[in-house]
Structure formats: structure tokens, C-alpha cells
Amino acid sequence: MATIISIINYKGGTGKTTTALNFGAALAKKRKKVLLLDFDSQCNLSLSKGLKSPEKHIGLVLSKKATIEESIFKLDTFSIVPSVENLLDYEFAISNEPGREFIAREFLQPVKDKFDYILIDCPPSLGLLSINSLVAADYFIVPMQTENFAFIGLDNIMTATQKVKDRMNPDLQIAGILLVKFQYRTKFSQAVISNILSNEALKDKLFDAYIRQDISLMESPAFGQTIFEYAPKSRGAKDFSAFANEFLKKHGQGKKEA
Ligand SMILES: Nc1ncnc2c1ncn2[C@@H]1O[C@H](COP(=O)(O)OP(=O)(O)OP(=O)(O)O)[C@@H](O)[C@H]1O
């Protein structure tokens, strides 16, 4: 049965898509069967695998015009359900449906036993699609870059995810906060870490692994490749491997806390 993971942060440019793509690839390298879902109308995850204006996409699945099975593109590394530029039209179409927050949980049921991990790349908002991802998920990961004041929004994410847990998905758990584009020695990075460690609710949520700044991580999507295909010896590849190891050690299948 698949473990479903929402990769979420309501801020833009925090490393969600980079994490979905390369964490997914790292799990696939470990022979896990991985499905990626692109929930973002920017379509960055889909484009990073060359899927532009696909015939079948997540909008059709959300609005029940296509099944998830027929919308999966099977690639060498992993499978993906791509997004589409007018995804917001599909989101609008479901916005008044009763039980609208449960649509993703419902459409994922038939494929849950076909994959080990299903990763959802969320848009930079806490709107209906992000809520759908949290209602469907076992875990959420919050990627956070340390270049700006990204941590300022963390309390909002924790409040929103707690509401989803209380009202709609009691099994939802935070897997952790992942630092991306990290430069260990800068004062700013250290300030971000101190800030998280001084927050009671967050201090034990930081992953030990972090993703260092690496130009290859920025370049690889333009070549339709994951970091393991584009630059297998890069810092980015090493860091995403280490992160996948830590994730599996802490939250791998059969390790879910009560
Ligand atoms: N470790 C890294 N080193 C260098 N560049 C990175 C790293 N991680 C992410 N980037 C770059 O930072 C930018 C933002 O990353 P990404 O697209 O993953 O963020 P996002 O949270 O998905 O953004 P959005 O909210 O717009 O969907 C991208 O150009 C990406 O290539």
C-alpha cells in the first residue's frame, strides 16, 4: 500500500518541485515504485519531464473526466500524472462540490496498491488543491530555503495542517522540514536553524539531511532529467540520496508512529 506524501509550503520558490522530482527519483533508485502528482498550474514538475500540454492530466482526474489509471505517464524512473496550465479552471469547477477536500483521497484509492510512494507537488498556496493533498496524505514534508525569511510562514502551515488533521485526516503527520539551497556557513542559515530550534512545535521536526545549493539542481529540469540522470556525482545527488535514506529510516513503510 502506497505511502502518500504531500510536499507543501504556501510560499513560492521554496524547493517543493525540486524535492518532489529528486526525492521521487532517489526513492525510485532504491527500487521503490513511485508516482508523482503535479498539483500546480505552473506545471514545473511536468515540464521537468518534458510533459507540456498533455492530453490526460490531473485536472481531468479531479473533475472525473478521466480516471487516474489512464492519466499516468509511465517513465523510466517513475510514473507521473502531469498538470495543465488551466488547472485553476478545473479547481474552480470542483470548488462547490460537497466533500471537495476529499477528491484526491478518493481518486487515489484504485492506485494505492500499485505504488510504494505517491508524492504530491503542491502549488504555492494553501488552497483547495493543497488541502486535497493533505487530506489524502500520510505525511507532509515542508521544504524551506534559507535565503529569505521563509521560516516566517511556518506557523501558518502548522496551523493549517493541524486543522486538516483534526477535521478531515486524523492520520496526517509531519515527516519533517527539509532545508534546501542550504549554505551551512552563512549567518542567515544559522539564524534560520536557531529560529526553528527555538520553536517548541518545530524543534524536533528538522531533518538532519539538508540539500546544499547546487547549480545542477537548477539546470537538470531544463534537460528533462532528474539530478541522478543529469549529474549523478553532484552535491545535489548526494544530498537527495542522504535525505531519502533518512526519510526511509524514520518513516519507511511499517514505521508509522501510532
Ligand atoms: N539546492 C538548490 N540549489 C540551487 N538551486 C535550487 C536548489 N533547490 C531549488 N533550486 C532552484 O530554486 C528555484 C525554486 O525551486 P522550486 O521550483 O523547486 O521551488 P517551488 O517551491 O516548487 O516553487 P513554486 O512555489 O514556484 O512551485 C528553482 O529555480 C530551482 O531550480
Ligand SMILES: [Mg+2]
Ligand atoms: Mg513548484
